[in-house]
Amino acid sequence: MEKTIAGCPAQMDAATLGAWRDRELLPDQAQRVEAHVHGCRACQSAITAMDLVGRAVRRFDPPQMQDAIWRDVRMNMQEQRGNRMPARQQKTAILGGLGALAIVTVLTTVILVFTATKPEASSTLTATSTSGPTATTVPSPTATPPTLGLTVAPGQDWTALKSIPNGLSIAFAASDPLTGYTCAQTGGNQKDPLAVAVTHDGGGHWQAMTTQGPIGVDCRFTVNPLDAKDVVAQTTRCFNGCAYLQAFRSRDAGRTWRELSMPPGANADFPYPGNPEFAGTTLFLTATTGSSGISFSPELSHSVAVIVDGQTPRWVDLHLFPTALRNYWYTYANAFYLVVSSSPPPSTATVYLAKSTDDGVTWTNIAVVGNTSFTRVITRSSDGKTFYDVNGVSHVISSTDGGEHWAEVPGMPTLDPNGQGRNIANPIAAASDNTVYFTDDVGLISRARPGDSGLQRVTSLMLTNRTFAAVSSDRQGHPVALWASYITFLPGVTKAQAAIQYRAP
Amino acid sequence: MSNLVWQGATRRRWRGRWWLATMQRRDTTPPAAPRTAAGDAADEQFEVFFRRYEPELTGYLWRMTGDAETARDLCQEAFTRAWQHFARVANYAQPRQWLYRVATNLALNLRRRPPAATLDDHDPAMSDPTGHVVEREQVRQILADLPPKARAILILREVQQFSYAEIAALVGMSPDAVKMAVSRARAQFRQRYLTQEDI
Numbered sequence: 001m002e003k004t005i006a007g008c009p010a011q012m013d014a015a016t017l018g019a020w021r022d023r024e025l026l027p028d029q030a031q032r033v034e035a036h037v038h039g040c041r042a043c044q045s046a047i048t049a050m051d052l053v054g055r056a057v058r059r060f061d062p063p064q065m066q067d068a069i070w071r072d073v074r075m076n077m078q079e080q081r082g083n084r085m086p087a088r089q090q091k092t093a094i095l096g097g098l099g100a101l102a103i104v105t106v107l108t109t110v111i112l113v114f115t116a117t118k119p120e121a122s123s124t125l126t127a128t129s130t131s132g133p134t135a136t137t138v139p140s141p142t143a144t145p146p147t148l149g150l151t152v153a154p155g156q157d158w159t160a161l162k163s164i165p166n167g168l169s170i171a172f173a174a175s176d177p178l179t180g181y182t183c184a185q186t187g188g189n190q191k192d193p194l195a196v197a198v199t200h201d202g203g204g205h206w207q208a209m210t211t212q213g214p215i216g217v218d219c220r221f222t223v224n225p226l227d228a229k230d231v232v233a234q235t236t237r238c239f240n241g242c243a244y245l246q247a248f249r250s251r252d253a254g255r256t257w258r259e260l261s262m263p264p265g266a267n268a269d270f271p272y273p274g275n276p277e278f279a280g281t282t283l284f285l286t287a288t289t290g291s292s293g294i295s296f297s298p299e300l301s302h303s304v305a306v307i308v309d310g311q312t313p314r315w316v317d318l319h320l321f322p323t324a325l326r327n328y329w330y331t332y333a334n335a336f337y338l339v340v341s342s343s344p345p346p347s348t349a350t351v352y353l354a355k356s357t358d359d360g361v362t363w364t365n366i367a368v369v370g371n372t373s374f375t376r377v378i379t380r381s382s383d384g385k386t387f388y389d390v391n392g393v394s395h396v397i398s399s400t401d402g403g404e405h406w407a408e409v410p411g412m413p414t415l416d417p418n419g420q421g422r423n424i425a426n427p428i429a430a431a432s433d434n435t436v437y438f439t440d441d442v443g444l445i446s447r448a449r450p451g452d453s454g455l456q457r458v459t460s461l462m463l464t465n466r467t468f469a470a471v472s473s474d475r476q477g478h479p480v481a482l483w484a485s486y487i488t489f490l491p492g493v494t495k496a497q498a499a500i501q502y503r504a505p
Numbered sequence: 506m507s508n509l510v511w512q513g514a515t516r517r518r519w520r521g522r523w524w525l526a527t528m529q530r531r532d533t534t535p536p537a538a539p540r541t542a543a544g545d546a547a548d549e550q551f552e553v554f555f556r557r558y559e560p561e562l563t564g565y566l567w568r569m570t571g572d573a574e575t576a577r578d579l580c581q582e583a584f585t586r587a588w589q590h591f592a593r594v595a596n597y598a599q600p601r602q603w604l605y606r607v608a609t610n611l612a613l614n615l616r617r618r619p620p621a622a623t624l625d626d627h628d629p630a631m632s633d634p635t636g637h638v639v640e641r642e643q644v645r646q647i648l649a650d651l652p653p654k655a656r657a658i659l660i661l662r663e664v665q666q667f668s669y670a671e672i673a674a675l676v677g678m679s680p681d682a683v684k685m686a687v688s689r690a691r692a693q694f695r696q697r698y699l700t701q702e703d704i
Contacts, residue, residue: 018687024669049695049699050695059644060641061564062564065577065580068577070559073588076588077548
């Protein structure tokens with residue numbers, strides 16, 4: 001590394017010249033250097049190069065995260081006042097891979113935090129067992145599930161509510177938009193109860209279900225679009241890399257639960273549960289088998305467990321679409337729909353929809369969407385029958401007939417997720433006023449609605465693609481709040497952590 | 506509906522973040538105390554302190570770590586410590602220096618971590634016609650390749666505008682050693698930067 005300025009006849013010391021530039025020299029020394037620099041092109045060039053370095057280092061503005069960091073700090077302040085481990089340090093403790101002891105300690109801490117929290121909703125409901133051919137007994141919860149409480153405050157920025165460890169699913173009922181459900185892990189073990197909370201006022205208050213309920217690790221909810229009290233939780237017995245698909249159903253808004261019978265092979269390789277879906281009286285439990293985790297791999301295979309009341313549950317193997325590189329599924333009006341893409345996004349692909357009205361026995365192609373890149377079909381939670389997607393990564397399209405016909409949403413801005421035309425905006429939730437929420441490829445949430453000039457960022461929070469989101473509405477179907485949970489994966493531990501976030505649309 | 510793509514992206518985002526365990530604070534947690542009017546006033550004073558210094562501290566940590574999420578983690582940690590000691594810190598003649606000292610120590614403890622993956626998840630050339638993202642990535646990479654202390658010294662000088670004496674106090678060196686270190690860091694950065702410009 002150079003110690004003197006190359007080409008300088010006086011062999012000026014580079015550090016001294018830099019100190020002169022930085023106004024760090026004593027006055028008499030500074031005068032000598034200054035006199036020299038005025039007549040030395042080599043030193044002038046060296047100064048110019050130093051300026052170049054400074055400009056390069058300063059040039060790019062850092063991200064604006066003040067409110068998010070303030071929330072972190074304030075949460076730490078509040079938790080430390082209660083002698084609790086700060087929220088983000090719970091994450092870092094787990095992240096560190098400190099071994100099983102540390103993990104257990106942290107999770108225990110979380111449980112203790114929840115245990116110490118007095119539920120706001122005091123009306124704990126009593127379990128009453130139900131009889132039936134598929135009813136099984138599930139163990140009593142070992143910890144009081146968290147109560148999620150928030151005040152709806154329009155215009156308020158995202159508010160991190162109580163952090164819930166290890167996963168969270170959110171679902172609101174299409175037939176009663178004020179009713180919603182969440183579930184989360186309490187301990188992360190296969191027989192630990194899942195913490196279930198129910199709201200009947202659009203999320204204003206959450207009521208913890210302390211009764212016997214679903215068990216497991218991962219959890220996905222669906223609510224019968226025709227009956228807000230009919231809810232199914234699809235779970236697995238471990239979060240990642242092991243297998244066991246199971247499902248629990250409550251027909252009384254989460255008061256009592258029974259485990260559903262599963263088709264043979266439910267304990268096979270089903271590490272990644274999909275979302276359960278109702279189609280009339282049929283319940284579809286979706287799961288992914290094969291080399292899961294490799295996006296868009298042609299080796300991906302999918303199976304759907306079909307459970308029809310009063311009939312023997314069975315599997316439908318979606319290998320019947322051998323060229324499919326990815327599939328999404330949804331249900332509408334007693335039919336099961338499959339979205340099949342023939343090449344991975346963001347490149348254009350031939351996308352077509354297949355429909356089955358006989359519980360998956362036969363399928364009919366109902367629409368070829370064409371050269372587009374369907375990202376994720378979502379349902380408007382307030383009615384359960386309006387579907388949204390993104391056509392060609394830039395135009396929001398919707399369908400009100402199950403997907404047979406799609407059209408661009410009038411007045412909706414062209415999507416440009418990051419202002420640089422970069423990559424995909426994944427729709428995650430939609431409201432009755434056609435506001436659609438997206439995560440982009442870095443996990444930021446934005447919204448688009450008719451009349452807007454473009455996507456509007458609604459949070460600086462980095463969510464993952466695996467975001468559970470729903471819009472709660474009032475009785476008239478007007479959107480009240482966007483709910484989203486994010487999950488972060490912890491290397492070496494592969495647990496997930498979620499916090500529920502809220503923002504009034 | 507199901508989305509099968511989350512896993513890879515999520516894993517990428519968290520790849521190599523085991524080192525965050527080293528950030529586990531060892532300070533003794535202060536005992537719980539009931540809130541008082543004086544306590545509320547102190548909180549308000551702390552928030553003013555936070556909002557005044559957070560932007561520049563986040564910028565410093567962002568450049569130090571090359572990763573927004575890591576910078577956020579370290580920044581909230583630095584301010585949490587400031588809050589724990591705020592009765593003392595608030596009376597310092599130069600609380601900013603104290604804050605930077607904590608932040609610098611936190612950042613330097615990351616020296617063994619794998620490179621940040623923030624921009625590695627994307628090929629910036631794919632969708633960056635202006636080259637803005639590419640150049641930012643180049644600067645980030647060059648800074649990441651500097652020895653951690655040299656990186657800190659260069660940023661503290663060129664961005665935060667600390668004097669040599671102040672930097673010396675922050676990193677535990679003499680002012681003369683800082684003078685040499687600034688010069689070396691500039692030369693290293695310039696050499697890499699100009700080389701990449703030529704490419």
